Amino acid sequence: MPRIRFHKLAAIVVLIGFAAWMTTGEFSSVGSASADNKAKAADAEQPKTPETGKPKTAEAEPKAPLRTVAVITPPRRTYARAIRISGLTEADKRAVLATRVAGVIDQLPVKQGQRVKTGDLVLRLATEEKVSAVSNAKQLLVQRQAELAAAERLAKTGNLPKLQLDNARSSLTLAQSLLEAMQAELGRNEVKAPFDGVIDRVPVELGSSVMVGGEVATILSLDPVIARGEVSERDLRYIKLGDEANVRLVDDQTVKGTVRYISRDASSATRTFRIEVAVPNPEGTIPAGMTAEIALSAEPTDAVMLPRSVVTLGDKGDLGIRAVDKDNKVVFFPIDLVDDSPKGLVLGGIPADARVIVAGQELVKEGEVVKPVEADQATIQKLLGEANAGTQ
Template identity: 65%
Template structure:
């Protein structure tokens, strides 16, 4: 009997203890507490570390964009001389490579009968002039009618026309230089026969020599007539000239515009047809000079540089490549107060918070060596 009472009392005690525990509500916080304890370490692991990057604020400079294009030299003027009538070559006083002045005789055909025709026409003019003078005296004295004088005047005019025609026919037997230049080619020999329109010689005017190239449509707005230009010849010689012509009609296949640079060549030492590199300097623009290693790509694939703003956030600035010089890339489009990342720029992204420190002398020295190394490559 006593044993039964003990079990009942034990059951009642357990029931009362469970009811008290339920009443406290402690069980409801067990799962959440465990979840918070599990999440807290994970949150600390996901939080990214703040990276340290080296920055510089580069000096500003005014730099003239260098527009380079390949081309070749050409003669300022080029003419293929030809005869206006056929015949036998009597005189050929020029040789290949000889300098001639405008009006110098280049070739003369045998023209004995034409010379005779000119002399006959001259004598006829002299005769008609004498007849006209005598007739005028008779008219003035009243011994001849005025109508007779008009007839003699007409005969004189016809004689003069005949002389002019004979002289023109004689002039066709001569070929003269149309401008100052150099005889480049003479395909005929004295004593040979030549037809009307036959080639006699090729004459070139090499002062100035003209460097011709093709200008990109993107660079068209930067080039003006009269701009200074440099022409580097294939033999290493560099000469200076002036832009004298820029086409306003693009080539359909290449979408480029023809450009001509006139280079003084008084001695004729620069030949036509030589390969050349033409460099035209545009108007100076505000820019900075940075090593090639600083340039990077944005998330969208744009070319530019990364910088740090006042809030220690990484920003991206697209660049305008003005020039490529031995000291580095000349870049435009960068804000004046930009602190450009020169070390660690490829390890951060736009919007990241970073610890920006000024680049030390060693970092700057390393950047300079990178520039030198890229130039050697």
């Protein structure tokens, strides 16, 4: 029993010692631990160099040179936005004249191209029986008037009953209505000009027969003549009633007119708005249906003229120009196209002090630092010449 108790006690002591050794974290041998401690001490005593802990390749790489771009501060001018619209001319008024009754054409005093005034006779149908009917109605009216006068005289003396007097008055009223109806029927045989204009088409001949509603003539009013076109929704805000417009015809004739109508309902197919420009045409020399170009001028605005090559796309797909700010960083300015002239683009939305990149703008991006140099004198003179030409 004493021996068994001694071994148990020894096992417990060994277990406690092993646990204490494990908690110290020292698993290496005494010799290696000493070597490590000496190495650490030597490292601690050795002075650190400036290169310690820094990658050698970071300072070894040379910096990339800045990209060189040509810049210019373009001259500014006051421009009026030019709005050009393709269209055609048309008559101010147009009417297709037709008969109201059937008959045979008895008179046709007009010809194609003839000028007429309001109320001028254009056509008359044969009216023999209708003239006779009007004559008979007039005679009947005279008779009924006489009968009424006699009935009134007899009624005053008491020799005529009141009922017969009323019948005489009713007969007179019917005779008057019959005469008016016959005269109206006779009037339907005539076709007259509804307004001043020119007879453009006469599809019938003298002596031919026409049906009710048959077309007999087309009349046009060409003073003023109307230049009609479609304006885009982008340019609609620049146009108002009463604006002056230049209308260039296909024969290079240019005339002036005034905007008289702007539609407020866009075409569902093209999203454009109809406009009409009234052009004085007292001699009728401008025909309807001729191709025309309508030129309007918007309110003047401050803008610059630059070559088309300067315009580029931004990172978001906007149309604009690239410039250099005071820190030589590339900036992008969206533009407003004021006009597209043969000399170049007239652009708005560019700050007054902007240094526009005219060479190398496609090789840089927004935020990049560049080396700007002024464009050569030839480029400056070209831009100045284009700007001056655009204001003349």
